[in-house]
Amino acid sequence: MAGLPDLPLFPERASAAAGQVDTLFFVLLGVTGTVGALVVCVLIFFCVKYRRRSERDVPPRVSNKLLEIGWTVAPLFVFVVLYVWGVNTYFRVLSQPRDALEINVVAKQWMWKFQHPEGQREIDELHIPVGRPVKLVMASQDVIHSFFVPDFRLHRDVLPHRYTEIWFVPTKVGQYHLFCSQYCGTQHSGMTGTVFVMEPQDYQRWLNESAQGSLASRGQALFRKLACNTCHTGDSQARAPMLEGLFGTPVYLQSGETAVADENYLRESIVDPRAKVVAGFQPIMPTFQNQLDEEQVLELIAYIKSLKREREQIPTVSSPAGPQPSPVGDAVRQSESGGQQK
C-alpha cells in the first residue's frame, strides 16, 4: 500500500455558489456548535457536580420562569436570522444570469445525456469552460433523477415531462463528480458522471474536435422529417401558428388565458398539443409523445428558439453591409459539412 489512505474531509469549492453555501454552513456550524457544546458542557458539569452522594439526598425544588421565557424567545431570533440568511443564499444561487451557456440535460435510467448548443452530444461527461455561467435545462425520460455536483454545491431534481433548470459558474479547472442523488432503480449508484471544467481555449478546441452539427440544425431536420412544416408554414394563412419569433413571447390561448412561450410551454405543445391551444386555431395537431424522445424534443425546441434569432437578424442579413452569419445558417453549414465527412 502506498502511504496513507485518501481521506478528504471537505469538498472542493469549484463554483461561484460554493463559497456562499459554505459560508452558510460555517455560520450554522458556529451557531449550532456553540449551542450544542454549551448544552453538553453544562450537562456534564451538572452530572459531576450534582451526582448522588447519599441515598438519602432530597434535592430542593427549582424553577425560573424568566429563564424559560428567555430560552424560548432567544432561539426564535437566532432562527429568523438563520432563515433569512438561508433564503438569501438560495435566491442568489437560483436567480439566473442572462448570458449563460445553455446546455440541455436528459436523464434516463441510468445515464446522463448532454447536448451543447453547438450540437456536441455527450453521455455521462460534461465539458464546460471555466468562468462562464452555465445553465442546464433538464428533463427526465423516465423516473425522477437528481443532478448533483457536490463540488459545485448544486442539487436539482430532474423530473419527467417537465423542465427544471439550474445554473452555476465553474471557477476552477478540473474534474468533478456528478451524481444522481434521487433514487432511480437498479443502477442508481452507477448513474454518475464527470464534469470537466476547462480553460476557455481548451473548451473551444474540444468543441471543434467533437463538432457534429448544432442542436438547432438537428431540430430543423427533424422538423422536416416529421412534416411539421406542412402546417407550420410560417405565413399568416397557415393552419398552425407561426413559430418565428415565438420563443419568449406571450401567447393568447383559446381559453382566454395567456401563456409565455418558454421551454416548458413549447414542450407541452409538442407532446400534448391540445393542452394549450392558441386562440384562433383548431386543435388538429397530433401528439408526438410516443414518437419523440426527450432529446429530440429538445432539438425541436432549439430549432424553434433559433427561429426567433433569425428573424431578429433579418435586417442585418439583408443590409447592404453584407451578410452576417446567423446561428442557424452556421448550424446548417456545420451539419452539411458533418454530413459530407460521413
Add this chain to the structure above:
Amino acid sequence: MAERSISDTTNVTVLAALLFFTFATYFASLFDLGWLNTPVGLAISVCKAALIVLYFMHARYSRWLTWVVIVAGVFWVGILFVLTMTDYMSRGW
C-alpha cells in the same frame, strides 16, 4: 353531563332545510355564474354539513371536547390544503 335529545320537530325542520339546499344547489348549477359557481356550490354544501353536524350529530348540545375534535379535523384538512396549494398556485410566479 347528561345527554340532550333533539326533538322531532327539530329533526323534521332540519331535513326540510337539507332537502331545500339540495334543490338549491342543483338549481344554481343550471346557470353559468362564472367563477362563482363552485364557491356557491361549496357554500351550500358547508351549510348542509353544518346542519347535520349541529343537529343530527348533536354537536350543538355536546361537550367542548367534541368541538375540539371537529375543529381539529377541519383545521388539519385546512393545513393539508393550504400548504399544498401554496406550492401549486405559486409555481407559475
Add this chain to the structure above:
Amino acid sequence: MSAESVTNAGPVGAEPRNYLNESYGVRSWLLTTDHKRIALLYMVSLTLMFVIGGLMAVLMRLELLTPQGDLFTSDTYNKLFTLHGVIMVWFFLIPSIPAVLGNFFVPLMIGAKDLAFPRLNLLSWYIYVFGALFTFYVVVSGGVDTGWTFYTPFSTDASQTHVVSTTLGIFILGFSSILTGLNFIVTIHRMRAPGLTWFRLPLFIWSIYATSIILVLATPVLAAVLMLVTIERLFHIGIFDPTMGGDPLLYQHLFWFYSHPAVYIMILPGMGVVSELVTCYSRKRIFGYNFVCYATLGIAFLGFLVWGHHMFVAGISVYAAMTFSILSYLVAIPSAIKVFNWTATLYKGSISFKTPMLYALGFIGLFTVGGLTGLFLAALGLDIHVHDTYFVIAHFHYIMVGGMVMAYFGGLHFWWPKMTGRMYPEGWGKLAALVVFIGFNLTFFPQFILGYLGMPRRYHAYAPEFQVLNVMSTAGASILGVGYLLPLIYLLWSLRYGKRAGPNPWLATGLEWTTPSPPPKENFEVTPAVNEEPYNYSEFLPKVFAAEEVEVG
C-alpha cells in the same frame, strides 16, 4: 420456589397474584384484552422486527466496506435498504414506545383499570401482525426496491418488484396505528383517576397524547396516498404519471404530510420517556413542567406544517419552499425548550447513574446533535447541497436511533422491574449502554462528513475517496450491533435469574409505582386518587425515608 423469593417482601412460598400468573396457556395470551399482556405481545413482535431490520442494516454496512459493489448485486442492495426502512419505520419505530411502553403504562400512570377500548387494543395488535405478514411475504418472495418513500413514477411504473404487497402491508398497519392512537386519546381524556388533572399528568402521558394526535390525523393521509399508488401501479391511470396529466410532486406532498409528522410520532414518546428518567434519577421535579407540556403539543402541531422541507430541490415553487423553511425553524423551538429543561432539571439534583439514566443522558446528547443538524437541512441555501446525501442519513439516524431507540431501551430498563417483577443486571446494563453510545457515534458521525463531501444516499457503490469514512461507519455498526445484542441476552436471563423487584425499586413518584411488581390484572386494588403535582420528589422522598426509619426502628 427459587431462593430469591425468600428475600422478596411478599408472602413466602407463593407468588402474589399478578397479570402474568393470572392465567396460563396460549389462548390466555392470544385472546387477552389486558393492556399489559398486549404490550408484551407487541414487545415480542417488535423485537423480532427490530432484529430483522437490524440484520439488513448490518448487511448494508458490510457491502459499504468497499467502494465497489461486490458483496451483493445492486438490486439486492436496493432491496435491503428499502426493507430496512420499511421495517424499521413502520414495524418498529412508529409502534415502539407507544405500543409497548404506552400500552403497558398509560392505564397504570393514570390510575385506570385498562384502556378505554380493550378489544380494539387487541385488534390493533392483530392488524399489526397481519401487516407484518405482508412484509414477510415481500421479504420471502423477492423483496421490493423502491426505497421506503415509494417515490412515483418509479414505484408505479419502473420498479419490477413487489410494490403492491408492501404498500398493502403498510396500509393495513396504518389501521393499527390509528386505532392505537384513538384508544390512547380517548383513554387519556376519559379514564383518568379522580384528582388527576391535566397538569398533574406525568410527561410521558403528555407525549403519548401528542403522539396519538399525530397518529390519528396523519396516518389516514398515508393510507389514501398508498391506495392511490397501488391503484396507479395496477391500472396505470396516470394519477402520478406526468405523461398522462398526473403530478409526481403531489405524491410527495401527500406522502410527506404523513411522513414528516411521523418523525414526531417516533421522537415524542422518546421525549416523554426521557422526562420520566431524568426526573426520577435526579430526584427533581422537571424544570418548567408547563413549558414542557406546551412544547409537547407544540411539536405535534408544528410538525404538521413543515413537510415541504423534504422537497426543496424537488421542483416546488420557491415561495412554498420559503414558507416551509421558516416553519421548519419554528418546530425546532419546542424541541430546544425540552433539551434546555432536561438539562436544567439536573441542576441541584441528586443524580444517580443507573442504566436508564445513562440512556437518557445519551438521548439528550444525541438528540441535540440530530436536532441541530436538522437546522442545516431547513436552511434553504444549504439544503440544495446536502439534500439526499449521507448528511440526511446521519441526521435522521441521530434522531431515530440516537433518540428514539435510546429512549426505548432506557424506558425498557426503567420499567423492566414493573413489567416483569425482576431486576435486570445493573453492571451489564451500564456496559451495554456505553457500547451502544460509542458504537452509535462511530457509525453515524462519519456520515455527516460523507454527506457534506457529497456521497448520495442509497448508493450501492461509491467513489473511492469515501472509503475510509465508510469503513469507520461499518466498524461502528458492528459495535452497535453488539450493544443491542447484550440487552437481548441479559434481559431474557433476568426473567428467570434476576433479583426480584419490589413495587418501587427506583423510589420514583407516579401511580405505576404504587402497585405491586408485576401489577395485578386490574392494575390497582383500589382506584387511586391523586392530589398533587407530578414528580414531587421534594415531598415524596422525606415521607419514604421516614417510613423506612419507622420500619427499621
Add this chain to the structure above:
Amino acid sequence: MAESGAVLNRAVLETQFADLEQQRETATFGMWVFLATELLLFGALFLAYTVYRYGAPEGFADASQHMEKVIGAVNTAVLLSSSFMVATAVRGAQVGGRKRLLFGLALTIVLGVVFLFFKGYEYYLHYEDHKVPGLNFEYAGQYAQAAKLFFFFYFAMTGLHAVHMLIGLGLVSVMLVRSWRGVFTEEYHAPVEVVGLYWHFVDLVWIFLFPVFYLIVKHH
C-alpha cells in the same frame, strides 16, 4: 322493572368503566376521534382532486357533463332522508321508544340500499358509456387526459364512499337486530348513537362529493 334494568346495566357495563355514563361518553368520543381520521382520509383525496382540477379546470368541467346529474340529486335526497331516519332512531332510543327505534333503523337500511342501487345503476351507465378508467376508458375531444383523471377520482371517491356505506349498513343491521332483542334501554343505547354518528359522517362526505363531481358548470 328497576331491578331488571340494573341487572341489565351491570351486564353491559364494561369493567374498565365506573358507570354507564362514562362508558357512553367514552364511546361517542371515540367515534368522533375516528371520524376526524376519516375526515383526513377523504380530505387527502379531495386535495388530489383539487390539485388536478386546478391544473385542468376546463377538462374537469367537460368531463362533468357526462355525469347523471338527476340521479345524483335524487341520491343526495335519499341519503339525507336516511340520515334523518337515523336521527329519529337515536331519538327513539333516548326516550325509550322502541318502535320508533326499530322503524328508524329499518328505514335507514332501506334508504341506504336504495342509494347503493342508484349508485350501482350509475356505475353501470358509465360502464356502458366507456368511462371507467383502467377498464374501458374512451373519451373523445381534447380533454381526454383530464377527463380520465376526473373519472378516476369520481370512481375512487364515490367507491370509497360506497364502501363506507356498506360498512354503515352492516353496523345499522347489527343495531337493528340488537334493538329487536331489546338490548337497548333509555340508559344504555350508546352503540346506536355511535353508529348514528358514523352514518351521518358518510352522509356528510356525499354532500361534498355531489357538487364537486356532478355540478361543475361548463363556462362558455
